[in-house]
Amino acid sequence: MVAIATVPVPTLLLVDDEPSILSALRRLFRPHGYRILTADSGAAGLEVLEHEAVDLIISDMRMPEMDGAKFLELARARWPDVMRLLLTGYADIGSTVAAINRGEIYRYVAKPWVDADILLIVKKALEQAGLERENRQLTAQIRRQNQELLELNASLEDKVAQRTAELGQINAFLNLANEELKRNFMVSIKMFGNLIEMREGAVGxxxxxxxxxxxxxxxxxxxxxxxxxxxxxxxxxxxxxxxxxxxxxxxxxxxxxxxxxxxxxxxxxxxxxxxxxxxxxxxxxxxxxxxxxxxxxxxxxxxxxxxxxxxxxxxxxxxxxxxxxxxxxxxxxxxxxxxxxxxxxxxxxxxxxxxxxxxxxxxxxxxxxxxxxRERVVTAPELEAGMVLSRDLVGHDGTLLLAADYVLDSRLVGQIQQFALREGALMRLHIRADKRF
Known part of the structure; x- marks a missing residue:
């Protein structure tokens, strides 16, 4: 069974110190489906507003202790979303204008009123109140959604930045791995080359x-x-x-x-x-x-x-x-x-x-x-870090030890000198005379 959404019944608060006026207004509005609340003074009206949700107030201007202008001004300050109408006589037109300014009253209705006119005014006032309420709800919803979008964008930016950093790190690792593969590939090729050199013997x-x-x-x-x-x-x-x-x-x-x-x-x-x-x-x-x-x-x-x-x-x-x-x-x-x-x-x-x-x-x-x-020949003891080979360094069996243009560092110099000393060999190396690093 499909549930049917119910439209809330508008609530009217009628405020007047004359019981006859309240009765007349109650009889006028009740057949039109409104929920009716009444109060015989401004103070009583404020008390009702404390405990009830009200959509529209109709208040008389002339009341003892607190007139309608003051009452509606206080109501506006605390319940600004409630529509406000003022009942007033022609003699009160000056104070009515002041009341409209202070209480931001939607309309005033002159006594004696015409039933059709006041019914239409109330209907229009409630429609405007509904539009304003929807506008406020939409505005609040848009504000919430904008805030959610801002938070989502910030979150996405953080995620994108984090992901970008992760991809950058992965890319760096891949580059390192790729360079390592290239190095290993060249090492393998040179190893095959050395195998060939070993087979060629004297022509290594x-x-x-x-x-x-x-x-x-x-x-x-x-x-x-x-x-x-x-x-x-x-x-x-x-x-x-x-x-x-x-x-x-x-x-x-x-x-x-x-x-x-x-x-x-x-x-x-x-x-x-x-x-x-x-x-x-x-x-x-x-x-x-x-x-x-x-x-x-x-x-x-x-x-x-x-x-x-x-x-x-x-x-x-x-x-x-x-x-x-x-x-x-x-x-x-x-x-x-x-x-x-x-x-x-x-x-x-x-x-x-x-x-x-x-x-x-x-x-x-x-x-x-x-x-x-532009090269010179040196022996192993004469080697220094930074020297550059001008020719291949080949072992006595023809094996390639170091290629031409190799830059010697202190570690390698020490190894060559130790090798020459251990083998008792007089190693002669061709060094570029015009280049040092």
């Missing part, structure tokens, strides 16, 4: 030198940072496919290999790509490793690619790899000096090598030769 350091020179060449060619890094990684790992080859084959220059040995040897580029492809970070490097023995004229291996078909990173590696291989004796039986190796590259322009890459590399070597003059 080749992969690191190729990687460093290839990255310098990539920078000189204006390649983006990501490609430079991929080329560097490919340089470190370009011989990883040789790990499965026998020692006797690794120790023999390519020019002295038999046809069968060359067939087996040439598989190392494909094996190297296969070893690196499972790592998404190394897929570009893996492509360069596969193709670094391709020739610009299409006679290389393993795929016989020609010209622009060869990945650019592989074309960079091809030049740098041959340059170092000529000097360590893995490409030809006779080892070449740096200058001889450089001269040996020139005939391969447009045949073995991309001419643009070769020209940039030859320019790089000229600059590197000029810069190499």
């Amino acid at each position: 350091g080749h992969s690191r030198r190729v990687a460093d020179l290839a990255r310098q060449l990539a920078a000189r060619l204006g390649l983006d940072t990501k490609t430079q890094q991929d080329i560097f990684l490919a340089g470190l790992l370009h011989d990883i496919g040789k790990i499965g080859l026998p020692d006797v084959l690794l120790a023999r220059p390519v020019s002295r290999m038999s046809a069968d040995e060359q067939v087996r040897y040439r598989k190392h580029a494909v094996a190297g790509e296969a070893a690196l492809m499972p790592l998404s970070e190394l897929q570009n490097a893996a492509r360069f490793v596969r193709s670094h023995h391709e020739r610009f004229d299409g006679t290389g291996y393993p795929d016989g690619l020609i010209g622009e078909e060869i990945p650019f990173g592989a074309r960079v590696l091809a030049v740098v790899n041959d340059y170092d291989a000529l000097q360590i004796g893995t490409l030809a039986e006779k080892r070449s000096s740096a200058d001889e190796a450089r001269q040996s590259l020139v005939p391969g322009r447009n045949r073995r090598y991309d001419p643009r890459v070769l020209d940039a590399f030859l320019e790089l070597l000229v600059g590197a030769t000029a810069e190499s003059v």
Whole structure:
């Protein structure tokens, strides 16, 4: 069963010292559904207001002890929401105006009144009172809601600030974790490089030198940072496919290999790509490793690619790899000096090598030769913190110990000096003469 909301019955307070007036007003309003309260004086009217909820007061002007103007003024001060009407005669018009001003009276009704007029005035007064009451309720509700919104906004701002701080902290942790992953990744790559160096034995350091020179060449060619890094990684790992080859084959220059040995040897580029492809970070490097023995004229291996078909990173590696291989004796039986190796590259322009890459590399070597003059050789006891290596530091077994451009600190200086003392070795290190940190 649906409950029906009931409309509250308006309550009228009639105040007059004449019983006949009160009776007449009571008879007039009661049939219209009003709740009627009466008082025979202003003091009695105030007493009624103390105990009853009243919507509208009709008070006579002329009353003993307290006239209607004073009564309504006191009622307004304590119960301002109650509508107020004043009954007055024409002789009281002056005091009526004063009463309207002091008591903020809604209307005055002249005696003798017309029933229809006073009924309409009361109806309009109650409607206005209802509108004002609703307005006050809406205003109070809006004020409460505004306050709640302010509190909610403040709470949201606090939560947003707190969440932002949390996200900032998480982001900082992720950045640290990402940097740590990058460091661990590079450590792993260098570890693989060291494994290759251990297999290469006496020619150790080749992969690191190729990687460093290839990255310098990539920078000189204006390649983006990501490609430079991929080329560097490919340089470190370009011989990883040789790990499965026998020692006797690794120790023999390519020019002295038999046809069968060359067939087996040439598989190392494909094996190297296969070893690196499972790592998404190394897929570009893996492509360069596969193709670094391709020739610009299409006679290389393993795929016989020609010209622009060869990945650019592989074309960079091809030049740098041959340059170092000529000097360590893995490409030809006779080892070449740096200058001889450089001269040996020139005939391969447009045949073995991309001419643009070769020209940039030859320019790089000229600059590197000029810069190499600005270095000096020191022994382990002469090392000082802040010195910068101008060349790779390689162990007696060919293992890369420290890369070129490494800045030595006091801890590392002490370790190198202790190592030299313990091994009884006369270590000579190439130090940049023009740079200290």
